[in-house]
Amino acid sequence: MTTVSDSSVPVVASSVGPPPRKLRAARRRRTTVFRWITVVIVGGFFLIPLYSLFESSTKNLGGRRVWDAWQAVGSLATADDPNSKLLWVGLRNSLFLVALTLIIMLVLLVPTMTWIRLRVPWMRRTMEFVCLLALTIPAIVLVVGLAPIYRQISHILSTDTIWLCFAYAVLVLPFAYRSLDAGLDAIDVKTLSEAARSLGSSWTGVIxxxxxxxxxxxxxxxxxxxxxxxxxxFTFASLLNRQNFATAIFQVGQDDGRLAMALSLVSLLVAFVLLLVLSLFSHSRKGRKGKTA
Amino acid sequence: MTTERPSTGGVEVSLQDLRRSYGDIQALNGMSLTLSPGELVVLLGPSGCGKTTALRVLAGLEDADSGRVVVAGKDISSIPTSKRDMGMVFQAYSLFPHMTARENVAFGLRLRGVDGAKRRKAAGEYLDLVGLGAQVDRYAHQMSGGQQQRVALARALAIQPKVLLLDEPLSALDAKVRVQLRDEIRRIQLDVGITTLFVTHDQEEALAVADRVGVMRAGQIEQIDTPEVIYSHPTNAFVAEFIGLTNRLSGQISGATAVVLGTEVPLLPGSPTSGTGSVLVRPEQVRVSEEIPVGQTHPGDATVVTTSFLGAHGRVSARLADGTLVVAQLPSAQVERLSVGQQVVLTVESIPALAVA
Structure with missing residues (x-):
């Protein structure tokens, strides 16, 4: 036999535990602490190797701080010597390759993936498999396969580094596919395209x-x-005997370890700046859209 | 192209002997249908009956295996969707998420080369027409489902299409909004005078808005007529049982009449002419008497099984002596007087009904 009525239960419970507001505040604090711990660990994972690279590029064998490698990097940017030319040609080639690869990747993937979703959805798995294939084959094996193709490309087109864009388009397929696939999953492609078509849009307009x-x-x-x-x-360009930024850094830094490390940091910086520009570009587009609303 | 709203018009639309199969499934099996100019026809039927396929074939979103689609006297069977000049509202929300309501409505006009100022003005007018003149700068995610479907309707009408196609546009909405928007669609359709094909599986929706209702089964139209005729004069058991509630009561058939629960009921064309059959009787045709004659039996003697209150009227389920369950629709006041287990006598009104063997 119990002497506790139902109504007494919440009273007892509320008198023992902290009020909900305090509980929420404590949970918020725990979440904030956890977030910062995560940021510090992940940040450390990325920044410690970069810091080590910087340290190594600025210390000689005796442990003294020296800036000769960075001075050399500075002079490469302005000098008119063969190394400098090599770097600038490599950077220019890489930037062109980036642009062409992005264009090929988008032109190839977006319409194909949209079309497969609309008309032949049963082919999605096959498409995914084909796109992910490049991820499962080591770069060196890919190069062995691509070498005869590039011999023909050299005959038909030229030996210009720019034609590496075809190989790079294959290389980026797995990553680009995953990203675009997630994007297309988030919208109702079928209904939106049918709505656009019924309003008079062509297929190009739909895309x-x-x-x-x-x-x-x-x-x-x-x-x-x-x-x-x-x-x-680096692998494709080096083994197919083409000149891009990575191979240029390798060649310039071959005789000087500190210079190689300094150049590696510079190349990371270049990539970072480009990503930042791309990110700012996409944000400014969003901002303009938001203002029109 | 002008940006003025059309107030009259509409063209004749004819679907002729359409056939479409998906593997072994015959979605359309020789379906034919003609819509008069300015008419609103609703295709109604169970899932998989081919109603949406018919609409998509008309829109050009699906190709028919055979048959013709004729609009305003012109065969458009081989014309692509983008050139068919048809406005369509989809079941799923189909507003372009990156555009505002105004931009959505103006999209079709932009494709037709209407200049910016006219386009904006026309988009505003059509949004006014659907009661969303104050929401022009909202994005889809800032609107309710009902508002999104209104914008979709405005977008479909803004291009001044020859035909308006509505593919279950209300099915994702809650009951109250559904009724409001369905009435609004009918008002706008009558206002604009556009030939409209509306597909739904909701019979109440179909009966409420249609000039004619086509009941479909297995890729064919079983019966097409005004809502009143479809309801009161079904030509077969499928139509009778698909539209509204129906009791199957045993009756003795003789010529053009049948005796059901002791009442002689005239039979509709298509009924058998002799023998015993099932007579399809609507719940509102069933009468319930609480006065039991002492010492006499009646074929309608029954026991009340359930009662339910539905507002102005209610429903009573009663079981006959042979085990048949009969549903009657009565005024709420009478339903309130009845109790489960009570003995009653059921009779039917002598109005035409369909019988099946």
Whole structure:
């Protein structure tokens, strides 16, 4: 037999525990602490190697701080010597490659993925498999396969580094596919495209005016990852005997370890600046859209 | 192209012997339908009956295996969707998320080369027409489902299409908004005078807005007529049972009449002419008497099983001596007097009904 009535239970409970507002504040504090711990750990994971690289590029064997490598980097940017030319040509080639690779990737993937969703959805798995294939094959094996193709490209087009864009488009497929796939999953492609078609839009109009604006963040993220990948690519360019930024850094820094480290940091900085520009560009587009609302 | 709202017009639309199959499934099986200029026809039927396929074939979003689509006397079967000049409202919310309501409505006009100022003015007018003149700068995510479908309707009408196609546009909305918007669609359709094909599986919606209702089954139209005729003079058991509630009561058929629960009921064309059959009787045709004659039996002797209050009227389920459950629709005051287990006598009104063997 119990002497406690139902109504007494919440009274007892509320008198023992802290009030809900305090509980919420404590939970918020815990979440904030957890977030900062995560930021510090992840930040450390990225920044410690970069700091080590910087330290190594500015210390000689005796442990003394020296700036000769960075002075050399500075002079490379302005000097008219072969190393400087090599770097500038490599950087120019890489930037062109970034632009061409992004164009090929977007032109190839966005319409194809949209079309597959609309007309042949049963082919999605096949498409995914084909796109992810480049991820499962080591770069060196890919180069072995691509070498004869590039021999033909050299005959038909030229030996210009710029034609590496075809190989790079294959290289970025897995990452770009994943990003665009997530973007397309977030919108009702079928209904939106049918609505646009019924209003008189052509297929090109559907892609350019409806699909791409609605997957803009997915496109930007696909561009981010492709840009980072192309700027840092070394294996294809080196083994196919082409000149890009990574191979130029390697060649210039071959005789001087500190210079190589300083140049590596510079290349990371270049990639960072490009990503920042891309990010600012996408944000400014969003901002303009927001203002029109 | 002008930006003035059309007030009259509408063209004749004819779907002729359409056939469409998906593997082994025959979605359209020789379906034919003609819509008069300015008419609103509702295609009604269970899931998979082919109603949406018919609408999509008319819109050009699906190709028919055979048959013709004729609009205003012109065969448009091979014309792509983008050139068919048809406005469509979809079941799923279809507003372009990156555009405001005004930009959505103006989208079709921009494709037709209407200049900026006219486009904005026309978009504003059509948003006014659907009662959203104050929401022109809102994005889809800032609007309710009902508002989004209104914008979709304005967008479909803004291009001044030859035909308006409505593919279950109300099914994602809650009951109250559905009724409001359905009435508004009808008002606007009558105002604009556009030929409209409306697809739904909601019979109340169909009966409320249609000039004619086409009841579909297995890729064909079973019956097409005014809502009143479809309800009161169904030509077969499928139509009778799909539209509204129906009791199947055993009756003795003789010529053009049948005796059901002791009452002689005239039979509709298509009924058998002799023998015993099932007579399809609407709940509102069933009468319930609480006075039991002492010492006499009646074929309508029954026991009340359930009662339910539905506002102005209510429903009573009663079981006959042979186990048949009969549903009657009565005024609420009478339903309130009845109690579960009570003995009653059921009779039917002598109005035409369909019988099946």
């Amino acid at each position: 350019l005016r409806i699909v791409i604006p609605n997957i803009r963040s997915a496109v930007v993220s696909a561009c981010f990852i492709s840009l980072a990948l192309v700027l840092g690519e």
